[in-house]
Amino acid sequence: MESQNVIQVQSLTKKFGDFTAVDAISFEVKKGEIFGFLGANGAGKTTAMKMLIGISMPTSGEAIVAGFDVYKNRDNIKRNIGYMSQKFALYDDLTVKENITFFGGIYGLKKNQIKEKTTQLINDLALQEVANKLVGSLPLGWKQKIAFSVALLHNPKIVFLDEPTGGVDPITRRQFWEMIYQTANTGTTIFVTTHYMDEAEYCNRVSIMVNGKIEALDTPKKLKEKYNATNMNDVFLKLARSPSLTLPKGNGTHTEN
Amino acid sequence: MKIIGYIIQKEFKQIFRNKGMLPIIFAVPLIQLIILSNAATFEIKNIKFSYIDSDNTSFSRALVDKFDASKYFNLVARFPSTKEANSAMLNGDVDVILEIPKYFEKTLLKHKKTDLGVTIDAINGSAAGVENVYITEIVQNFNKNARVELMQPSDVINMPKNITTITSFWYNETLNYKTYMVPGILVLLVTLITLFLSGMNIVREKEIGTLEQINVTPIKKYQFIIGKLFPFWMIGLVLLTIGLIIAKLIFNIPIVGSLGLMYFYTSVYLLVILGIGLFISNFTDTQQQAMFIAWFFMVVFLLMSGLFTPVESMPTWAQYITEFNPIKYFVQVMRMVMLKGASFSDIFPQFIKTLGYAVIMNGLAVWSYKKIN
């Protein structure tokens, strides 16, 4: 069992001064799983994720990602994960192809690999028309699909998606989730934060964070049973309606806007 | 190495794609080099000269003619009285008022001595000093000629002892200010552009959010920083090259020293500036902040570089501060190599300080660039 866990987190904590953004969370994610990481704005999801992808130093606790320790082996973690942030993070002033070449290049892909991946990606997403257009000129939905594909260029074991579908239309969201499923089918683990509760239904398992703590973690089906709710939205509202849920003071995660 | 190549490639694409920025990076500085070098002169000429002639004799008119004939003075007005003259000076219409008193010629003949009033607008103290020298010279020459004409046998002839000075101006015989200013202004433009471009660059990615994307990749700090700085380093050298061509072709500035030495020093110097830019970038959250800080240092560096006013004239404590001013060294080296043909051993002290500065600044920049917080 143990070897199948690609993410293993024990009492992971992050404090900013007096404010505890992430409060001793523990969970594990299995290989090939689509793991939903839910929470209200400011609940600490993004901060927790940043610790897992090695750009934020935990205050205390343990975390092993893709078999590597977040304290000691961040470079190895980075080699084995992909990341797509909620801020759209490709270069607007580069073309689609140039973005692919650049990110492929800094992940150390060989020239012919980059070429191969570029062709494949452009064909898969049917981007032939716009491959040489500046990314900045494309609609948001396209950009996000491209960003996701770029995060997969180096065949990572785990992909972290931070609110990937924010601001796009339902059809594009559906297509995006189809991409996620395809990726998961190849054995890649998906770690996704979202606040669309219908999306939570698509996940194999979801955790719900409230005020820095994980209040619930199970399959969507079991959570609905447990909280006696018809959909995930109700589950979330029941959990989140605890009186403590007011926006935390201070600038906990500096990501939600 | 290959990874660095990808970053460099990307930076160049972004720079050259930005059509709005290209002229600002390349054309505007060079136009400034051409225009400003012509403006930057301490030479005092076209002095606005006016006079009040209460004597109104051929003798007094001869004196005025001397001023009129001088290449330094432009005769702009004759005033009937001091009142009008003073008012014109308050208005800034005249720089110098010569006041020839009544009975000027008569007094000289009778008492063998006479006075002459000179008023100089001294707000620009150093210009006033120079104007005073010119005026004294003209009056003395006039006096000498007059003396020869007026001398009577009864006047005891007694030759004064005379020390003649012969002044030669080396490295710039014609006292051409452009020779002095062009290398300096070139230095400044190269510094200005590279400092601001590098200072804004990383903080810009921070603001847009792409820096975070870079930080989750396994790229090493040094790879990222070298990849980021190399394009600006190149731009600096390209600017230097175009500037030198302009200096030679348009201003005909002699390039006495070795071009290789100039490029060698500049390539080290640019590392200092890029290191400072990067350091600023790391310590700020927004481009606005980065810019204010870069701007603050730039103005201090610039005005205390010895480019416009000599470092030697500053008070001792200020001279100590200039020791930390990289632009000062660059200005010195460029002038020494370009105009005097100084060799590597001549510029060694400046070189060593610059090199040390480069090591420290880039060390700080790498250290302060955090992939994790």
Added chain:
Amino acid sequence: MKRFIGFIKKEFYHIIRDKRSLFILLGMPIVQIILFGFAITNEINNVDIAILDHSKDVTTQEIINKIASSKYFSIKEYIANETEIERSFKKGKIKAVLIFEKDFSKKLTKENNASIQIITDASDPNTANTISNYINSILRNYQQQINKNIHLAYQINPNTKMIFNPELKSVFMFVPGVMTIILMLVSAMMTSISISREKEFGTMEVLLVSPLKPFQVIIGKVVPYILLSIFNATVIVLLSILVFEMPIEGSLLFLVAENILFIITSLSLGILISTVSENQQKAMMISLVTLMLPTIILSGFIFPISSMPWILQAITNIIPAKWFVIILKGIMLKGVGISYLWKETLILIGMTLFFIMLSIKKYKIRLE
């Protein structure tokens, strides 16, 4: 109106929250005026020179002592022959060499004439010229001293009066210039960046669809900077009086009014820059290249305008800083009022209106 005040408050919070920028905005002018007030001077002091004395007699020694005891020069080295001159210059250590001819003393007494050669490093022409002038005036004094028993007939004595700055202090020349530069750059650059920042982040559109009128948005953005700049101007004026003993011969009230006028001119220039730049980087680069050097070099603050080629003299007329420098010198040093400065004042007002009109026009085109 209430909405408008709320908006101005928001702008204030932006500025005050950003402690680092605020610190720079308020601290920078103070540091700069003190630093530059003291450090920027083209008077020469303790210039290193070398002596090549071919006679080594009493007279040359006397002259050397005279020069060494002046505050302008310090004798760095004695060199033995002509070949060493070049080496000395190249190291950049000395700025001038004085060469006394052979049998200096003898010639002076026998032939009444002896000569000194002054070689200056004219790669800095200004310093070279000043050095030559100062050495000549020391020699003139010395001549007068040795000739004091000889009475010259027919002497015309110029009585020179240096007005407005009798001690020829550099500071009087530079402080008004530094004031101008600081006000110009801080006001113009800050507004252009702050507005283009909103454009870059798309918040400008949010403001524009709000019930606020576009000019209210712009004024709201500018008001906090006006206040900040007035504060800066006050501090600078106080420092120039207290630290540099600049007089204010004219009316203080008039000085304040002109300062506010110039601040508004600079801000309107900043607004104009922001209308042509879509992001902060561009706004900053434009402010830098079009404002910084031209303001320093073409405003007459360091370099005399009357010595420039005529075409550049014409260009200086479009530099707002030039007119403000004239106004500042007029009020502070000459003690004149509006009756003398109306032309400069009108020009600044005209420029301000022009910048504002042009911004409005550019702005409308963009909206269409």
